[in-house]
Amino acid sequence: MSLSATVATPSGAKITVPTGLFIDNEWVPSADSQEKLQCINPATEELICEVVAASEKDIDIAVAAARRAFKTTWGKNVTGFERSRLIHKLADLIERDAQQLAELETLNNGKPVKIARDFDIGDSVGCLRYYAGWADKILGQTIEVDNKTKLAFTRHDPIGVCGQIIPWNYPINMWAWKVAPALAVGCTIVMKPSELTPLTALKLSELVKEAGFPPGVINTVPSLGGVGGAALSSHKDVDKVAFTGSTVTGRKIMEAAAKSNLKKVSLELGGKSPHIVFESADLDQAANWAALGILYNTGQDCTAGSRLFVQDSIYDKFISILAAKAKELTIGDGFDEKTGGGPVVSKTQYERVWGYIEAGKQAGAKCILGGTKRPGKGYFIDPTIFTDVTPDMKIVREEIFGPVLSVARFKTEKEAIELANDTTYGLGAGLHSKDSDQCMRVASALEAGTVWVNQYNLLNNNVPFGGKKQSGIGRELGFDALQEYISVKAVHYNFGEKLDWPL
Numbered sequence: 001m002s003l004s005a006t007v008a009t010p011s012g013a014k015i016t017v018p019t020g021l022f023i024d025n026e027w028v029p030s031a032d033s034q035e036k037l038q039c040i041n042p043a044t045e046e047l048i049c050e051v052v053a054a055s056e057k058d059i060d061i062a063v064a065a066a067r068r069a070f071k072t073t074w075g076k077n078v079t080g081f082e083r084s085r086l087i088h089k090l091a092d093l094i095e096r097d098a099q100q101l102a103e104l105e106t107l108n109n110g111k112p113v114k115i116a117r118d119f120d121i122g123d124s125v126g127c128l129r130y131y132a133g134w135a136d137k138i139l140g141q142t143i144e145v146d147n148k149t150k151l152a153f154t155r156h157d158p159i160g161v162c163g164q165i166i167p168w169n170y171p172i173n174m175w176a177w178k179v180a181p182a183l184a185v186g187c188t189i190v191m192k193p194s195e196l197t198p199l200t201a202l203k204l205s206e207l208v209k210e211a212g213f214p215p216g217v218i219n220t221v222p223s224l225g226g227v228g229g230a231a232l233s234s235h236k237d238v239d240k241v242a243f244t245g246s247t248v249t250g251r252k253i254m255e256a257a258a259k260s261n262l263k264k265v266s267l268e269l270g271g272k273s274p275h276i277v278f279e280s281a282d283l284d285q286a287a288n289w290a291a292l293g294i295l296y297n298t299g300q301d302c303t304a305g306s307r308l309f310v311q312d313s314i315y316d317k318f319i320s321i322l323a324a325k326a327k328e329l330t331i332g333d334g335f336d337e338k339t340g341g342g343p344v345v346s347k348t349q350y351e352r353v354w355g356y357i358e359a360g361k362q363a364g365a366k367c368i369l370g371g372t373k374r375p376g377k378g379y380f381i382d383p384t385i386f387t388d389v390t391p392d393m394k395i396v397r398e399e400i401f402g403p404v405l406s407v408a409r410f411k412t413e414k415e416a417i418e419l420a421n422d423t424t425y426g427l428g429a430g431l432h433s434k435d436s437d438q439c440m441r442v443a444s445a446l447e448a449g450t451v452w453v454n455q456y457n458l459l460n461n462n463v464p465f466g467g468k469k470q471s472g473i474g475r476e477l478g479f480d481a482l483q484e485y486i487s488v489k490a491v492h493y494n495f496g497e498k499l500d501w502p503l
């Protein structure tokens, strides 16, 4: 059975893609299943290739490989210096192959090649290098106990075997955010990419082997969520699951973790992030950030600023600036240089997003941009803006995950904060104002894991990211992400105290 496919891209490149499971640094078929995942190009709706779908038994095999590596090599006797060197090496190889990886990402996910290459991959390389820097700086503490006969110290040990379940909106980025901190502290990994976009995770696995990681350190098992994802979440020999995706799935993962072995869980879930424009703001700049907030990655962004609140006094003026800017974005084939946003990822997402657009129209919201389907192939959805929305509307309450913005007005700062916080989510929030006191007041009052002031959506690898409320548990990026993969052991050491017995 062939475990690779050659795919041609519109640029003329021919890319060989592994299509098997990556376990113990080898490409293997499923142990007991003939199931395949179909990888579809969302710009053309054509099949790119099929890859092996891991079964429950394959997950067992991958977890056993990760456990062996944890006990014998990576988690046991590979030093922080060596972990750092290998992570840097992996980053070098990703930089070397950036164009090829970007084209593959575009084929499978739809996003523009230049964005995949310069942002997703550029940022992923930065993420690997940031955590490579930490690998030899994992420090415990020495703690004073009695100053004479005893001391205590802590070891920051790797937590063990980690199941990592990632979504389809940033297949390379989410891979890097998950593997980099886990590798840095000495964990081993079973990675389950989304069934929709497994190709770049498979290609990255080739680079893992080329970089020289020992077998079993990273294992890649594309699979349906209800099969491979569920098996990882309920596996008794997995010590931690890290997940990015929907809140519904996050809930299932936490339940499975609780019912199996109480494994540690970190969840990066959805959002319905508010974006507030006050009357003192630089309106042109605020409109640029608001457009980026909802249209970046065609709105398939957990932090998408999908609820915009604009102060009454500038409402009409701001909306006309914003609508003109949103119209300027070209949604098209990611291989076209002019394209600023690709199609949405799949037919299911396309239908889902259109369901919300229809719901908005039916509820009486005013569609001032977009709202009309394009003829022809490809899951393209143009920027869509609804005004005159009310807080109870479905398009205001639920995560759409497409380029669909709802806009409402407010009179006072207090009202803006109340509207912004009126959601079960708490991932991101943004505000624009030239009044610095107002910026500090509102930033403190917003219930979100990340607040952007006079900007939106930009993240840094050294700054923690994650959600409040039902947007998640735990943090990715920055120093905080290391804690998600560490198990703290306290050692109480006695070098003199005698115990008199009986008590």
Ligand code: NAD
Pocket: 165, 166, 167, 168, 169, 192, 193, 194, 195, 223, 224, 225, 226, 228, 229, 230, 233, 244, 245, 246, 247, 249, 250, 252, 253, 268, 269, 270, 271, 301, 302, 352, 399, 400, 401
């Ligand atoms: P999803 O949560 O179902 O999928 C994300 C990942 O979870 C995939 O790898 C999937 O295979 C896996 N998964 C699915 N069911 C699972 C289970 N029972 N146990 C373990 N893993 C499982 O998301 P989706 O269905 O692809 O998209 C639906 C909605 O989720 C989107 O419209 C969007 O609102 C949201 N979403 C959010 C993010 C994010 O970055 N926060 C990413 C993708 C999707």
